[in-house]
Every structure is written in structure tokens, then in C-alpha cells.
Amino acid sequence: MQKLMLLGDEAIAQGAIDAGMSGIYAYPGTPSTEITEYILQSKEAKEKKIRAGWSTNEKTAVEGALGMSYVGKRAMTCMKHVGLNVAADAFINSSITGANGGLIIVSADDPSMHSSQNEQDSRFYGDFAMIPILEPSNQQEAYDMVHYGFNLSEKYRIPVMMRITTRLAHSRAGVVRGEIREQNEIKLSPNPKQFILLPGNARKQYKTLLLNQEAFRNESEHSVFNQYIDGPDKMMGIIACGLSFNYLMENFPQRVSANPILKIGQYPVPIDQIRKMYDECESVLVLEEGYPLIENHLRGLLNNGKQIKGRLDGTLPRNGELSPNLVAKALGMKVAEEKAIPSIVKNRPPALCKGCPHIFSYNAINEAILGTEKGHVFADIGCYTLGFMAPYNAIDTCVDMGASITMAKGAADAGFLPALAVIGDSTFTHSGMTGLLDAVSDNSPITVFILDNETTGMTGGQTSAAHGKLEAICRGLGVDPAHIRVLNPLPKTHEENVRVIREEIAYQGVSVIIPRRECIQTAARHLKSVKQSKEVTN
Amino acid sequence: MKKDIILAGVGGQGILSIAAIIGTAAVKAGLYLKQAEVHGMSQRGGDVQSNLRISSDPIASDLIPVGKADLIISVEPMEALRYVPMLSSEGWIITNTTPFINIPDYPSKEEILEVIEEQHYHIKLDAESIAKEIGSVKCANVVILGAATPFLGLSFAQIEDAIRIMFGRKGEEMVNMNLAALKAGSEQAKMQIKQIQ
Numbered sequence: 001m002q003k004l005m006l007l008g009d010e011a012i013a014q015g016a017i018d019a020g021m022s023g024i025y026a027y028p029g030t031p032s033t034e035i036t037e038y039i040l041q042s043k044e045a046k047e048k049k050i051r052a053g054w055s056t057n058e059k060t061a062v063e064g065a066l067g068m069s070y071v072g073k074r075a076m077t078c079m080k081h082v083g084l085n086v087a088a089d090a091f092i093n094s095s096i097t098g099a100n101g102g103l104i105i106v107s108a109d110d111p112s113m114h115s116s117q118n119e120q121d122s123r124f125y126g127d128f129a130m131i132p133i134l135e136p137s138n139q140q141e142a143y144d145m146v147h148y149g150f151n152l153s154e155k156y157r158i159p160v161m162m163r164i165t166t167r168l169a170h171s172r173a174g175v176v177r178g179e180i181r182e183q184n185e186i187k188l189s190p191n192p193k194q195f196i197l198l199p200g201n202a203r204k205q206y207k208t209l210l211l212n213q214e215a216f217r218n219e220s221e222h223s224v225f226n227q228y229i230d231g232p233d234k235m236m237g238i239i240a241c242g243l244s245f246n247y248l249m250e251n252f253p254q255r256v257s258a259n260p261i262l263k264i265g266q267y268p269v270p271i272d273q274i275r276k277m278y279d280e281c282e283s284v285l286v287l288e289e290g291y292p293l294i295e296n297h298l299r300g301l302l303n304n305g306k307q308i309k310g311r312l313d314g315t316l317p318r319n320g321e322l323s324p325n326l327v328a329k330a331l332g333m334k335v336a337e338e339k340a341i342p343s344i345v346k347n348r349p350p351a352l353c354k355g356c357p358h359i360f361s362y363n364a365i366n367e368a369i370l371g372t373e374k375g376h377v378f379a380d381i382g383c384y385t386l387g388f389m390a391p392y393n394a395i396d397t398c399v400d401m402g403a404s405i406t407m408a409k410g411a412a413d414a415g416f417l418p419a420l421a422v423i424g425d426s427t428f429t430h431s432g433m434t435g436l437l438d439a440v441s442d443n444s445p446i447t448v449f450i451l452d453n454e455t456t457g458m459t460g461g462q463t464s465a466a467h468g469k470l471e472a473i474c475r476g477l478g479v480d481p482a483h484i485r486v487l488n489p490l491p492k493t494h495e496e497n498v499r500v501i502r503e504e505i506a507y508q509g510v511s512v513i514i515p516r517r518e519c520i521q522t523a524a525r526h527l528k529s530v531k532q533s534k535e536v537t538n
Numbered sequence: 539m540k541k542d543i544i545l546a547g548v549g550g551q552g553i554l555s556i557a558a559i560i561g562t563a564a565v566k567a568g569l570y571l572k573q574a575e576v577h578g579m580s581q582r583g584g585d586v587q588s589n590l591r592i593s594s595d596p597i598a599s600d601l602i603p604v605g606k607a608d609l610i611i612s613v614e615p616m617e618a619l620r621y622v623p624m625l626s627s628e629g630w631i632i633t634n635t636t637p638f639i640n641i642p643d644y645p646s647k648e649e650i651l652e653v654i655e656e657q658h659y660h661i662k663l664d665a666e667s668i669a670k671e672i673g674s675v676k677c678a679n680v681v682i683l684g685a686a687t688p689f690l691g692l693s694f695a696q697i698e699d700a701i702r703i704m705f706g707r708k709g710e711e712m713v714n715m716n717l718a719a720l721k722a723g724s725e726q727a728k729m730q731i732k733q734i735q
Contacts, residue, residue, distance in 0.1 A: 005565060005573075030577060114576070171574035171589075171600035174565070243600075250599035324603035336605050339623045342653050344645050345616055348548065350584035351640070386582070390642075460577070 003174035008164055011139045011175045013038035015146030020181035022073035023051035025061035028459035029080030030115045031169035032108035036078055056465040057430040058083035062090040069103040070195055072187035074150050078106040081122050094159045095129035096205050100189045102150035103159040110166050111289055111321035121290035126161040130209055132216050133161045133267040135242035139173040165289050168243050217268050225265030228273050233258035237281035244287035250324040283307035289322055357453055357517035358384045360489035362394040368501035380404035382424035383457040402431030408446045409439045418505045421448045425466040426456040440478040445508040453519040461522040474512045489515040540593040541691045542602040544621045547613035548638045549586050552679035557588045563692050563700035564592040574600040583640045585617055611686045613679050614638045615650045631660040632686040661685050663726045677719040684723020
């Protein structure tokens with residue numbers, strides 16, 4: 001059977017196309033972005049009329065998918081781990097409504113924070129919502145779990161979470177496709193009250209969710225994704241969740257272990273199999289690519305049972321992603337001392353591209369506030385966060401999507417002026433608009449810079465919901481049109497830009513300054529595709 | 539057989555293209571493959587790498603264990619040295635000698651080459667000059683790939699086939715230029731291997 005070489009993300013996307021999904025809703029976020037991109041670029045998906053597109057944020061994405069599930073069709077929504085924070089209201093309540101058409105919520109975590117503010121573990125959310133979680137160990141499982149997940153979702157009429165991490169999302173391996181399934185027809189829930197969460201009805205549905213926990217656990221006990229591999233050495237049993245199973249097996253020649261192993265790929269955890277291991281072994285090592293959630297449960301608050309080894313007792317580092325060598329050390333294997341990187345090698349951090357419009361925005365801002373002490377620039381999440389680095393040294397905060405505007409407002413409320421906020425166009429529509437409304441309501445003397453490079457840049461140049469709408473949105477929110485200024489971020493307009501910025505900083509009300517110039521990467525890609533289509537027609 | 543390969547360079551230097559060529563050849567040869575890569579940073583001049591694993595047996599980890607890599611293939615000399623901890627004691631470094639200078643504290647080229655000399659098994663070549671002679675500096679990455687061909691566990695013909703598959707869409711001229719780049723790199727490597735022996 002011909003194998004496709006697919007990234008973990010792509011395997012999920014192809015799995016969704018083959019499993020009869022009708023729509024995918026997402027906001028870009030590393031390492032989940034490629035799932036939706038694959039479907040957007042797929043000829044097959046186009047032929048099947050699968051709805052695919054970028055939502056304004058992860059909450060609207062989950063709700064869009066829920067709407068599709070409501071009418072009976074299969075839907076998927078994708079996000080990075082912190083995106084789940086944004087979607088949490090819809091996510092948690094979708095477990096109370098349950099699903100109609102199959103619904104899979106994919107959350108992609110980033111242990112070691114390769115491109116995130118934290119390494120929170122999405123399994124916590126799945127447990128919190130009390131829904132099944134699927135966690136693949138390899139690309140084939142990622143593909144297979146989509147079929148399985150949709151079936152599970154429709155069997156119990158419940159959303160199913162799928163949890164992956166960076167090293168699987170962005171790693172390529174061979175995948176064999178399975179059966180192709182048709183999409184569902186429109187068919188509403190047999191229960192007309194299913195999606196009404198008035199307390200009287202919600203209490204009933206919540207009871208159903210609680211009753212189903214036993215059934216979910218039973219599914220896990222018999223799941224093909226949970227595997228008990230027995231072994232003769234009962235000094236230590238090993239529980240390995242998701243990707244950590246690979247790092248474990250990498251350390252055994254011929255892939256045979258003397259210790260019993262429990263591979264976990266479906267939650268709630270298979271308690272009977274865990275109990276078997278705990279009863280038969282002297283100690284248990286728990287390997288989790290993320291927080292020590294299972295390890296913590298096993299230890300309990302009092303840790304007065306058998307020895308549980310993992311991140312909490314120092315066998316593994318408490319933070320960061322796992323690796324074959326970290327697991328080898330945890331197994332007590334001899335690991336050769338790591339050579340050092342030669343001292344001549346210097347850090348080569350990511351930086352703003354040469355000619356990026358943000359450079360000239362920062363140059364103008366820096367000159368406009370020259371003489372002010374540091375600490376007055378509240379920034380946000382995007383390529384422009386790189387303005388923190390030398391030689392710009394332009395920003396002082398970056399916390400979460402949209403926090404630039406609201407933190408600037410909070411600082412201004414406390415009398416700390418000037419208060420400048422720097423936010424991207426896509427970040428602004430994602431979660432900046434509500435903060436701007438707060439500022440307008442209070443007539444806060446903040447100066448908001450919406451850096452409009454007409455794209456969602458850091459994640460690879462996806463379309464931005466803000467495109468062509470920024471001025472109208474700001475006017476609609478009540479910003480005085482006289483204090484909505486559009487700048488051209490170029491060297492030749494530097495003087496003019498500095499002048500405008502100084503004017504607006506002096507103004508004791510809400511100002512919005514929009515430096516606008518297309519991202520040079522997306523501009524180059526546009527040019528290239530225009531050239532290519534010209535070549536085709538010639 | 540198994541080959542664990544670290545591909546290294548700076549964003550935009552075409553290391554993922556090299557990975558794709560080797561990957562295509564490996565898949566055609568019926569081998570198992572896992573290739574882990576870094577996204578996003580490639581647009582922004584940061585260091586990028588890919589862990590490429592090919593094997594006749596199923597592969598477990600997507601990441602190469604530290605100290606077990608057979609090869610470092612690097613399109614940039616300082617980046618080659620960044621992965622020295624990954625290399626096994628018998629491993630080879632194949633590297634370009636042309637620096638990509640986009641940081642203020644980039645060391646001198648001479649110092650870097652000195653440290654590369656200290657690594658036991660290495661092949662180094664000025665891929666840009668060779669590529670320019672062939673016709674375009676853009677195929678410098680394929681020149682480096684050429685220099686790595688004696689170490690991949692695949693035949694030269696298999697790599698050539700993969701290039702034909704990967705570049706076929708871009709026309710015969712492209713294919714031939716890249717085949718020439720591959721050959722030139724491989725000749726360089728053969729010369730240097732002879733000198734070591």
C-alpha cells in the first residue's frame with residue numbers, strides 16, 4: 001500500500017477528509033496551523049466541498065464547529081494549547097450540550113515552549129470537560145484516531161478532544177490511508193432541547209455526562225490505542241503517554257523491554273490496566289509529554305503508596321519536553337556524557353525580516369518617545385514581538401492575545417503616562433476590539449498602534465480577518481475619527497510618522513495609529529504566484 | 539541499515555529541500571522514514587534544523603538521540619558546529635564554508651574553519667562558488683547534498699532519481715542543473731575522503 005509522507009498535522013487533516021468531515025474551523029497557532037492549511041490546499045477537500053477557513057479567534061472557531069455538529073454534520077476545530085484558553089467557554093459548555101454530528105477538538109501543545117508563552121497541558125482541559133481524549137504516538141495513529149474519534153463522538157454524542165505536541169505535529173512519516181467515508185446529511189438532534197443550557201435542562205445533561213464517565217472509561221480499557229505490554233522485570237512498570245512511548249521504545253534494542261509497559265493513547269485512563277501494573281510492580285515510572293497529570297494522580301497528595309517516579313521526584317526534569325536520552329536516564333541506563341557545543345557558536349535568534357514594516361514603525365515610536373524612561377510600551381503576540389530584541393528594544397510587555405491594549409489602559413488608569421499599545425491587525429480582531437471599547441468607554445489617554453501588515457504573519461501568512469476593516473471598526477467602537485491616523489512605515493516617511501505619533505501621544509484621549517504596509521513575505525509570495533499563473537497562461 | 543542525519547542551516551537556505559530529496563529516495567527504496575523539522579523560524583533568519591531518520595526497520599523516536607547522529611549536513615559553517623553534541627564519535631560533518639552573517643557577533647570564518655578541522659571526520663566545501671560555476675547560487679544546497687552522498691546509505695543513482703522526481707515539474711534545465719550540482723559536490727567529497735585515507 002503506497003504510503004503518504006505526512007506531518008502529524010497533515011495526517012490529521014487527511015484523516016478528517018477521509019472520515020467524512022464537512023467543515024474545519026481554526027485560528028492559526030503553532031504547531032496546529034498546518035492542519036487547516038492542508039485542507040485549504042487539498043484538491044480532494046475542494047471536490048468534496050469541505051468548508052475550510054480561518055476564524056477570527058479560537059472561541060468563534062469552536063462555536064462554528066459546534067454549529068455544524070448541531071445540524072448533524074461532522075466538524076473539527078484546531079488550535080494551539082493557549083488557544084484553548086480563548087475557546088474555553090465554548091469548549092467546556094460543549095461537553096454539557098454534547099454533540100450531534102461528530103465533533104473533534106484538536107489542541108496542539110508546545111512542551112519546551114518552542115514558540116509559545118507557556119507549556120500548558122491540554123489534557124487538563126479534556127479531563128476538566130470530562131470528555132474522551134485521544135493522544136497519538138505517531139503519524140499513523142494521528143490519521144487513524146480521526147476516524148475513530150468521529151465514531152466515538154457520534155456513539156456517545158459527545159465532543160472528543162485530540163491532543164498532539166510539536167514533535168509529532170511537525171514530524172513527517174509514512175501513513176497508510178483507511179476507508180473513505182461519506183459526509184453526513186443534515187439531521188437535527190432527536191432531542192430538541194439538547195443545545196439549550198438553561199439550568200433546568202443543563203442539570204439533566206450534566207447528569208448524563210456524569211453517567212457516561214463509566215462508559216468512557218470502559219472504552220479506554222478496550223481501546224486499541226491503550227496497550228499493556230507485559231514483561232518479566234517487575235521491579236518497575238512504565239506508563240508511557242502519547243509521544244513519550246516512542247522515546248521509551250527508542251531505548252530498547254529490538255524494541256523489547258524487560259519491564260511491563262502501559263502505552264496510553266486514550267483517556268480517561270484505563271484504571272484496570274494501571275491497577276494491574278501497580279499491583280504487580282514494585283515501582284512505577286510515568287512518562288508524560290507535558291504536565292505530570294497521571295503521575296500526580298498516582299502519587300496522590302500524600303505519596304504514601306509505592307514509589308512513583310517521574311517529573312515530581314526528579315527522575316525526569318519537571319519542565320520541558322522529553323527526549324530519548326532523558327528517558328534513558330530515567331530508566332537507569334548509562335548515557336554517554338553530552339559533548340558541549342563549541343564555544344565559538346553564537347545564538348542566532350529569529351529577527352524581523354530585512355525591510356519588514358514593523359522595523360520602521362518601531363524606529364518612529366522609539367524616536368517619538370526618546371527621553372521617556374523605559375516601560376511605556378505594552379505589546380502583543382505576533383512577528384512584532386521580535387521588536388523586543390536589539391537593536392529595536394522597543395517593547396516592554398507581551399502576555400496574551402489582546403493584552404497590549406488593556407494593560408496600557410490599566411497603566412493609564414494608574415496615572416502611568418504615556419501608555420502605548422502595540423498590536424497586530426490579526427491580533428486586534430482576535431481579542432483587541434473589546435479592550436479598545438473599554439478604553440473608549442473610559443476615554444483613556446492611550447495611544448494604540450495597530451501594525452497592519454495585512455496578514456497573520458508569525459504563523460506563515462494566513463489571511464487576516466481585519467483586512468480592509470480597521471478604520472471602520474475603530475470608528476464603530478467610538479474612536480474619534482480625527483484621532484485615527486494611518487501611517488506608511490518607510491524610511492522616507494520617518495519624520496512625518498514621528499510628528500504624528502507625538503501629536504497623538506499628547507492627545508488626552510484614545511488614539512489609534514495604523515502603520516500600514518504589506519508583510520514582505522506575503523507580498524513576495526503574491527508576486528510569485530502571479531508570475532506563476534502568468535507563465536501557465538502564456 | 540539506519541542513518542540518522544541532522545540537516546542544518548539558516549532559514550531560507552533550502553535545508554528542507556535537501557531533506558525532501560533524501561526522503562523521496564528513501565521512500566522509493568522501501569525504507570522507513572521520520573523527519574522532524576522546525577517551522578516559523580525559517581522566515582526570520584533564525585537557525586533551522588531537521589532530524590532526518592531513515593531505516594530498514596520501523597523507527598520509534600522522531601528525534602535523534604543525543605550523540606547518535608551519523609551525519610551533520612550543513613549549508614552554513616557555524617550551524618554545523620551547533621549540532622556537534624548530536625554527532626556520534628564515528629559521525630561525519632559535511633559543511634559549506636560560506637558564512638551567513640546576520641548577527642552582530644558572528645565569529646571569524648577562519649576561527650570557524652579551525653574548529654571544524656578539529657572535528658575528526660569532516661568534508662568542507664565552498665558550495666556557493668561551485669554552484670555559481672554550474673549556473674546558479676540557488677543550487678548550493680544540492681552541492682552540499684552531493685558531498686553527502688557517500689554517507690547516506692543510498693546509491694548515487696537513487697539520489698539522482700529523487701532529484702528528477704522533485705524538480706521534474708520545473709523543467710529539464712532545472713533538473714540538469716541540480717544533477718550537475720549533485721555531481722560536483724560528490725566529486726569534492728571523493729577527493730577529500732581520499733586525502734583522509
